[in-house]
Amino acid sequence: MKDEPVLTNKDHAAMDSFLEAALDDYKNGIISKDTAVNCLAHVMAALDLDNYSEAIQWFNNPKFLRDAEKL
DSSP states (O other): OOOOSOOOHHHHHHHHHHHHHHHHHHHTTSSOHHHHHHHHHHHHHHHHTTOHHHHHHHHHOTHHHHHHHTO
């Protein structure tokens, strides 16, 4: 489902936190480089496809990074 291509200030703050979590988890050896790259690419693709609800779900759930590492 395509949404309006708008990220709120709250979404931008969550995105910043998500990116920090990805970098910190990789730096601390919690997730692999491949997991970090794949997750970030997934979110970027969602934004490219105007699937903002998907991207925002990831922004608000940085635990998805650690869940993806387990796959």
